[in-house]
Amino acid sequence: MAVTAAGIIFSNLHDNNIPELTRVRTMASVPFGCRYRFIDFALSNMVNSGITNVNVITHNNYHSLMDHVGSGKDWDLARRSGGLRILPPFISPASKDSKLFSTRLEALCSISDLIDSMKEELIVMSDCDSICNINLQEMIAKHVASGADITFAVKKTVLTAEKAHSEAIVKSDEEGYITEIIDQPEDFKGEQDVVINISVINKDTLSSIVHEARSKNYSNMYTDIINKVSSSKKFRIYRYDGFYADVTSMTDYYECNMSILEKCNRDALFGIKSRPVLTKVRNSAPAKYINGSKVVNSMIADGCVIEGTVENSMLFRGVIVGKGTVIKNCILFQDVHTGENVFLNCVIADKNVNITDNVMLSGHRTVPFYIEKGKVIKDR
Amino acid sequence: MSEKKECVAMLLAGGQGSRLYTLTENTAKPAVPFGGKYRIIDFPLSNCINSGIDTVGVLTQYQPLELNEYIGNGQPWDLDRNVGGVMVLPPYQGYNGADWYKGTANAIYQNLNFIDRYNPEYVLVLSGDHIYKMNYDDMLDFHKKKEADCTIAVLNVPLEEACRFGIMNADGDGKIFEFEEKPKHPKSTKASMGIYIFNYKKLRQYLIEDENNPTSSNDFGKNIIPTMLDRGERLFAYPFKGYWKDVGTIESLWEANMDLLGKEPKFNIHDKEHRIYFRTPARTAEYIGDNATVSNSMVTEGCEVYGTVINSVLFSGVYVAPGAVVKDSVIMSDTVIEKDAKVEYCIVDREVKISQGAHLGQPKDEKAGITVIGRGLYIPAGRIIPGGLMINADKLAKMNQTQEG
Secondary structure (H helix, E strand, O other), X not given: OOOOEEEEEEOOOOHHHOHHHHXXXXXXXXXXXXXXXXXXXHHHHHHHOOOOEEEEEOOOOOHHHHHHHOOOHHHOOOOOOOEEEEEOOOOOOOOOOOOOOOOHHHHHHOOHHHHHHOOOOEEEEEEOOOEEOOOHHHHHHHHHHHOOOEEEEEEEEEOOHHHHOOOEEEEEOOOOEEEEEEEOOOOOOOEEEEEEEEEEEEHHHXXXXXXXXXXXXXXXXXXXXXXXXXXXXXXXXXXXXXXXXXXXXXXXXXXHHHHOOOHHHHHHHHOOOOOOOOOOOOOOOOEEEOOOOEEEOEEEOOOOEEOOEEEOOEEOOOOEEOOOOEEXXXXXXOOOEEOOOOEEEOEXXXXXXXXXXXXXXXXXXXXXXXXXXXXEEOOO | OOOOOOEEEEEEOOOOOHHHHHHHOOOOHHHOEEOOOEEOOHHHHHXXXXXXXXXXXXXXXXXXXXXXXXXXXXXXXXXXXXXXEEEEEOOOXXXXXXXXXXXXXXXXXXXXXXXXXXXXXXXXXXXXXXXXXXXXXXXHHHHHHOOOOEEEEEEEOOHHHHHHOEEXXXXXXXXXXXXXXXOOOOOOOEEEEEEEEEEHHHHHHHXXXXXXXXXXXXXXXXXXXXXXXXXXXXXXXXXXXXXXXXXXXXXXXXXXXXXXXXXXXXXXXOOOOOOOOOOOOOOOOEEEOOOOEEEOEEEXXXXXXXXXXXXXXXXXXXXXXXXXXXXXXXXXXXXXXXXXXXXXXXXXXXXXXEOOOOEEOOOHHHOOOOEEEOOOOEEOOOOEEOOOOEEOHHHHHHHHHHHHO
C-alpha cells in the first residue's frame, strides 16, 4: 500500500439492537455463523487489506471482547509496532460530566489525543457489526485517487419501512460525490444507497472534525458535519456489492445467521480465498457423528458430538446433541448440551445452556425463542 | 531469570517413515496429518506441555521443511518461551566436521550443548511417531521414587505381538534385569514405548562413551540401554495403561484414525482434561447438505458434504459432491471428491482431486488392503484404482499411459 492507514472499530454502538445478546457482551462479541464473533469481520477486513494498527473503542461489557481478541495473535495483530489496541472508556477525574459516549462522533472525541498522535495518513473506520467481506485496499486506492476527504462505503439495498428507520441513506451525484446523507429516514422510496458503516477518512480531516465537534458539542457526524458542507465535493461513496448484513433486531439476527446456510451467501462472505475471515482459534477436535445421527442442511462447528437429528440449524463449537434429540431451525451457541429425546425448533440458545432429557421448546421464525447464557432447562 | 530446567525433553523426529510410502515422500513422519486436524507430533508436544515440560528439542533430519514450518515458534502448544520453549535441532557442521544423525543416541549426543544450556537433572527422550496421551510428570515422579538412573515406559502387549517390540523383563518392583529386542520367545509382555527418562549426568557420560566406541550403532535400544544394564545401573519399567499406537505403517495409521470414532472411542480426542493442541488456520464451520448422509465419522471445519460419508475421518476443507460415497476412509485436507465418485478403504493425502465417477479402493471385507493416494494427485473421471495400491505421481502417470494407450 502506497499510503498508510490505521483502523478504528466501534464495538458497542448498536448494543440496543439485540439487548438479549448484549446483556453479557458487546455487540462486537456477539457470536455469529457457528464460530465467529461480529468483530471478526471488521478485523479481518482490515488485516486482509494490510492495516496492522487497529484500535477498538469500547464502552461497557467488554470482558467477552477482550477474551475473544486476546493479544490479537489470531489476526496477526500481536505486533511490536501497531497491532491491536483495545480502548476502554476513559473518564478523567477533571471531567465534570462522567457520561459515556453514545454516538460515533462522541466516541471519537473521547480518543482525540490518540487520533492526533497517529502517524498514518488515513483512518479506516468500521462498526463492529458490519458483516461483510470488503476489499478495503481497493476502497483506499479509489479514495486516494479521488482526492476526497471521506469515502463512505455504501450498498444498494431495497429497504422496508421498518428497516429504513435504523439506516442512513446516501444521495450522490453521477460522479459519486455525496450530496446528502439522510440518517434514519422517515419516508423513502425503494432501492437506495445505504451506508454500511465503513469509511475511509484522511487523518487530518478526522482530527479537525473531532476538534470542531468537541468545541461545538456536535454528536452526529452526518447531520452536524457532512450535510453542512456536502456541496463542496469532499465526500464520496464507494459501492460495495458483496454480502452485507447488519443486525437491527433479534429476528434480523436469526435470519442473518440462517442466510449463511445458503451456499451463495456462504461463498460471498467466507469463500474469498485472498480474504479469509479470521477468528480466535480454539483447540476443538473435529465434529463427531455417532451411528444413528442425521444431519441435513446445517452448519456444524468443531468439537460437536451429534447422536440425534439436526436440520436447518447452526451449531457452534462443542455442542452436544443427544440420542433421539431433534434440533430444527435452531442456533445453538458454544457448549450447549442437549440430553436425550429433546425437541427444539426455532430456538437460539446462548453459551453453556443445558437442556435435559425430554424437554420440548419451540419458537417461530419471526419470534425465535431465546434462552439466556448458562441456563439449565429441566422437564418438570 | 534462571536458565535451569528440571527436565528437558528431546523429541526424535528425524525418521523417514518409509513404511508410510507416499505419505512421507516429501515430509517427515511426525508431520503426517492425523485425526482430522492434527499432526502426529502434536501428541508428544501436547503431552509435554500438559505435563509441565516447557523445554523441548525437536531433532529433525529427513525432509524437515514442513515439520519446521509446522512447529514454527511453538505458539500453538504454548511453547514460545523466553527461556526454553520448543527448538528445532537439525544436524549441523561443527569444528570437527559435519555428520548426519547416525542413530537415536548420536542425535542426542550431537545436541549435548543444547541440553547443557538448561543444566537439567533429567532428560526425557521421546519419539515423534506415536499416538497417545500421557502425563510425563507422573513418570518422572516414579523415576524419582525409584531412584532410577533410567526409566522406560512400558505397555502390556498381547504375547503373540511381543516379538515385534523391545521387551523389558523386570522384577516385581519394576527393576529391569533384562532387555530383549524383538525376541522370538518373549519372557514378558512389557513392551518399550520408546519413552525414556534419564538422569542427565549418567546419560551424558554414556553418550560420550558410546560415541567413542567405533563398533556401536549409536542407538538407545541397541547400545545405550544394554550397556547400562550390563554395568548394573538402576533401570526401571514404568507401566503405562491407556491408548498407545505406533503409527509407522499404513494399516496402523488407518486403524488409529478409526479408533477416534464412535460413542465410546478407543482413543478419546474430545477429552477436555488432556487437550491435544495443533496449528491450524480458522476455517468456516462445516456444511452438511440437504441429501447428505454422515454416519459414524469425524468431519472437520471447512468441509462441505453433499454425498455419503460412512466410518470415515474427513480433514478440513474436504468437499464431497452429491452422489459421491466415502466409506472406511481417511481423507486429508482440501481433497475434492466429485459427483458419483466412490472412495472405499483408502487413505487419501491432501489436495487430491478425484473426478466424477472415479472409483478408488475396494470394500474392506474383500481384504485387498488399503489404497493410498499421494498428495495433490489428479484422478481422471471414471478411473478405477483397485484395492491395496500405493499411488504416487509416477505410478499414476504410468497408469494413465496404459489406460489411455
